[in-house]
Amino acid sequence: MKNRKEKNRTENVSVRLGMLFRKKKAAVPAFLLLIVLLCLLPQVTSLYIQRNLIMVGFYMVLGFSLNFVTGYIGEVSLGHAAFYAIGAFSVSLLTTDAGMGYWPAVVLSVLLCGLFGLLLAFATMRVSGTYLAILTLAFFYLVMNIIQNWEGLTHGVVGIYDIPAANIFGFAFTMKNGGYYYCILAYVLFSILITRLLIGSRFGRxxxxxxxxxxxxxxxGINNQTFRVIAYVLAGMLAGLAGTLYAPFCGYINYLTFTYNMCLMILVIIITGGRGTMKGVIVGSLIIAPLGEVLRGLISLFDSLPAEYLPDPEQWRFVIYGLIMVVMMRLRPQGILGGKSRLDYRMPAGLDKKEGNG
Amino acid sequence: MFLEQIVNGIAIGMSYALVAVGYSMVFGVLRLINFSHSAVFTFGAFAVWVGVEMLHLNVFLAILAGVAITGVLGIGLNKMALEPLRKKGETGMPALITTIGMSYIIINVLTIVFGSQMRRFPALFNWGQIHIFGAAIGWQQVMIALACLVLLVTLSLIVNKTKSGLAMRAVQQQPTAAAINGINVNHVITFVFFLGAASAAIAGTLVAAYYQYVRPSFGDVIGLKAFAAAVLGGIGSLPGAVLGGLIVGVVESLAVFALGSTYIDLVAYLVMFAVLLIRPTGLLGRKGIKKV
Known part of the structure; x- marks a missing residue:
């Protein structure tokens, strides 16, 4: 008995670390190695590849964000790009018109997105299913309509020019120095961490x-609404965080930067990978986000044909997203990596597994 | 001016009602909101546009052909995408995502084929104006409202007086019991999808004629407003859909009158949020329908 306790204590640290990355002990070094490799990546790749990787990163963070709502609460949100837009617009306005520093602006914007998450959660309190999907879509149109028309605040259809580059201690991010790449990498890791912490906790269960x-x-005895609200606030904040980096990354945004297509893309990412899983979000965004570029590459192989016979990758991409949704639901509704977890259920600390699980 | 806005509101509101009825009927038999309904609506308007502007058919013939094709599209949607899911017992989220996907495919194929720009749509009832109480009211608006009224009455006769309507109502109440009594539930569902799609096509034509343009993104906002109407009236209820459509249409027109046209779209969305927060069953909705 004493021996077991001793063993437990020594294992404690590695187990706790392991909880972050699922239990396998080899996973931790492998994960660290992967991060190092990802950090070295911009040194060897072209700017074009780097740009695409950054876009994958943005969609990964958005995927993790939507995963809180669609994956863990099980509600289809069609307006997720609204939070992305709120984050982007708020940080741009705070750094240009209000003349704030970048990071204070980020903090304020993320808080604002959390507030909108709260608002949406309360406004949709009594509905679920398709009703909720349509209300979130209405929320998206509502936000974009206000952004488009409230000229005094958001500059209306003109949009916001000359958004200052994101910086850390005066070190401005550019594509060349890889600042945006490392920043979005950090955000992806942060999303993984926060998801892991959350789903391993009482909240996640x-x-x-x-x-x-x-x-x-x-x-x-679970208060559904409490957890719904927490999920919405977290999702709003995470998507807003992505938005606060996206605005300086683009340098110029207007109401057309954020579209319904974007909302659906985020949804397709987590459907493809598997809703309610972290691997699913990662794999889904790796497949879906670069699809436009991949199609463009494929089509350019046939550039000997006259241009009017070649399909427009931008449009066909969306048809493919639609097909993915329909086909996945028909053949594998849980997603590529979704489905029943094959790992043992982890009992909360303090409960002996043998006694608890039989 | 005031009276004109009211008439405008009634005309557009009746068109919303016609779309809303489609949502309601499908919800009635499947307990599923057909998210692709707004895409079907746009498809219908384009089908008629192709007939009139590209093939130079007679307007009446073009509408008939467009409506028939759209009805077939509705049946196809059900047979190809939703029926297999029902057979697997996968309703709920997979069915919802399937309808979202189908609507996305339809809209984007339309964009690829016709481009995303506005296409001029012929005004169907361009017969000038009538003057009542000093207000100049377009025949266009009056005829749209009347056409919608005739169609809504026809639909309610089909639902309430025919044998197929009886089967529809039976499936609505209790699909299993209906099946035991010899009703082919799948046929009923197919018929409902046909009716919904056909009425959406007619509504699409009328709304396109009202605004005199059509483009692929045309149905997004109108679909949402019609849904707001269906929700306001009480989903699953035919008179509710009409009442909701009229309220949304008239309130919207009056909002233009009072606030200007900038924020017009917000009115319907706010109505929808308010209804679903305060009274999710709608004005004429029955209690006990579980919103799944």
């Missing part, structure tokens, strides 16, 4: 319970 059966969750 409660959220999954709400997704599987709201009624049973209520009967088990």
């Amino acid at each position: 409660a959220m999954k319970a709400v997704r599987e059966d709201p009624l049973a969750a209520t009967m088990a």
Whole structure:
């Protein structure tokens, strides 16, 4: 008995670390190695590749954000780009018109997005399913409509020019010095960390319970609404965080920067990979985000043909997204990597697994 | 001016009602909001546009052909995408995402084929104006409202007086019991999709004639407003859809009158949020319908 306790204590640190990356001990060094490799990547790749990697990073963060709502709560949100837009516009206005520093502006913008998340969660309190999907879509149109028309605040259709580059201690990010790449890499790692911490906790279990059966969750004493609200606020903040980097990355944004296509792309990412899984978000964004560029590359192989016979990759990309949605739902609704977890259920600390799980 | 806005509101509101009925009917039998309904609406308007402007058919013939083709599209949607899911017992989120995907495919194929720019749509009832109480009211608006009214009455006769309508109502109440009594549930669902798509096509034609243009993104906002109407009236209820459509249309027109046209689209969305927050069953909705 004493021996076991001793063993437990020594394992404690590695177990806790392992909890972040699922239990396998080899996973930790492998993960660190992967991060080092990812850090070295911009040194060897072209700017074109780097740009695409950054876009994948943005969509990965957005995917993680939507995953809180669609993956763990089980509600389809069609307006997720609204938070992305709010984050981007708020940081741009705070750094240009209000003349604030970049990081204070980021903090304020992320908080604002959290507030909008809260607002959306409350406004959709009594609905679920398609009703909720349509309300989130209306939320997106509402936000974009206000951004387009409130000239005094958002510059209306003109948009915001000359957004200052993001910087850290006066060191301005550019594509060349890889600043945006490292920043979005850090955000992706942060999203992974926060998701891992969340789903391993009481909140995560409660959220999954709400997704599987709201009624049973209520009967088990879980306040559905609390967890819904937490998920929405977190999702809003994370998407807003991505937006605060996207605005200086683009340098110019207007109301057309954020579209319904973007909302659907985020949804397609987590459907393809597997909603409610972290691997799914990563794999989904690696497949979906560069699809436009891949199509463009494929089509340019046939450039001996006259241009009017060649399909427009921008448009066909969206048809493919639609097809992915329909086909995935038909053949593999849980996504490529989704489905039942093959790992043992981890009992909360303090409960012996043998006693608890039989 | 005031009266004109009211008439405008009624005309556009009746068109919303016609789209809203499509949402309601499908919801009635499947307990599913057909998210692709707004795409079907746009498809219908384009089908008629092709007939009139490209093939130079007679307007009446073009509408008939466009409506028939759109009805077939509705059946195809059900047979190809939704029926296999029902057979696997996958309703709920997979069905919702499938309809989102189908709507996305339809809209983007339309964009590829016709381009995203506005196309001029013929004004169908360009017969000038009538003057009542000092207000100049276009025949266009009056005829659109009347056409919608005739169609809505026809639909309600189909639902309430025919044998197929009886089957529809039976499936609506209890699909299993209906099947035991010899009703082919799949046929009923197919018929509902046909009716919904056909009425969406007619509504699409009328709305396109009202605004005198059509383009692929045309149905997005109108679909959303029609949904707001369906929700306001109470989803699953035919008179509710009409009432909701009229309220949304008239309130919107009056909002233009009072606030200007900048924020017009916001009115319908705010109405929708308010209804779903305060009274999710809508004005004429029955209690006990579980919103899944």
